[in-house]
Amino acid sequence: MSQDINRSGEMEVFVRVVEQGGFSAAARLSRLTPSAVSKLVARLERRLGVRLLQRSTRRLQLTPEGAAFYARATRILDEIAAAEQEAAAGAAPRGRLRVNASVHFGMAYLLPLLPAFLERHPEMSVDVALTDTVVDLMEQRADVAIRVGPMRDSRLVAKKLGESRNIVVAAPSYIARHGLPRTPHELERHNRLRFCFTRIVEGWPFLDGTGGIVTVPPDGNALVSDGEAIKALALAGLGLVRVSEFQVRAEVAQGLLVPVLEDLNPGDLSEVHAVYVGGAGPLSSRIRAFVDFLVENVRI
Structure with a gap:
């Protein structure tokens, strides 16, 4: 049997194929090409003498042998990681x-x-x-x-x-065109930009003046994937955003963004x-x- 087989490397790539649902996603994580990942899995199947994955144009599906190999491979990889951590615990970081x-x-x-x-x-x-x-x-x-x-x-x-506190901000250009909201209710006629991924807290909370909290859901004409993107849209004057204060501290200090409804900010922290x-x-x-x-x- 060949002595240059990297069994743990094969297992790791195979596990990534299963967990990512395809060769392309696994290839990106492994820094390989999709064809290299496909060939690696095929070589693994030939060496084991069994088919691990059923391939189709729509999806990959584990065979019974593949499911058993995946379960054992994940346990082995976890053991390897634990062994490395234990060995490295007393050594200089490397x-x-x-x-x-x-x-x-x-x-x-x-x-x-x-x-x-x-x-x-x-x-x-x-x-x-x-x-x-x-x-x-x-x-x-x-x-x-x-x-x-x-x-x-x-x-x-x-x-x-x-x-960091969470705050609502908008660009002066947006406020000049649409006015400054004075109450949470007035936000309903404003463009409230939001993220395209699910957040633990989706709504914008405000004090209601009676000791309670009123929540306004974001509802705008643009969805973004990260805080830098949503800040860029706010700076461009597209709408209001609610972010952690540390994300926009410099822009607020420079007057490029203006805090909105700060007197009703409940002071919740991120x-x-x-x-x-x-x-x-x-x-x-x-x-x-x-x-x-x-x-x-x-x-x-």
Whole structure:
């Protein structure tokens, strides 16, 4: 039997094909071409002597043998990861760290700090993915993610990096054309821009003047995928947006965006956490070094 077979690598690619539902998505995560992923899975099937996937133009489906192999492969990969973490726990941080962060946090905080972090830990490298969509760390094989908002995943360990009020803002050009809303009810005739992904809190809460809260749902003519995009639309005068104050602090200070209905702001906070998957074993020195660095240096 050939000695150059990377069995764990084959398993990881196969698991990604199953979890991502196709060769193209798995190829992007694995930094391979779709044809290379397809050939790898075919080679794995030939070596095992069984078909693992039923292929069609519409979808991939696990065979019974494929389902059994997938279950065992995920357990083996988890064991390998645990063994690596245990071995690295007492060593100097080294190797690649996969980090997922929101677009604004990544651009404004994370990327500017990376040179100092990598200078402190020269044997490490960092693989950064920026998206405002909440990803599953286990599925995406991410080591650390930066989450803005309530924490709901009990599997994750969270280290707080800061917090920020949520505010509604609009550009002076938008206010000049459409007027400044004075009450939450007046917002109904305004363009309230929103995100295209599901958020834990979708509505915009305001004090109702009697000690209660009234919630206004966003309803606008544009949907966006991240905080930087929605800020750009607000700056262009398209409509009102509700975001964490730290995302628009500079623009408000420069007068490029104007707070709206601040006297009725309930003062709800968006907390920012660095999160990672917890477990019974020791924490990887790579993760510990990175999270400790963020706690030490991030000022929101």
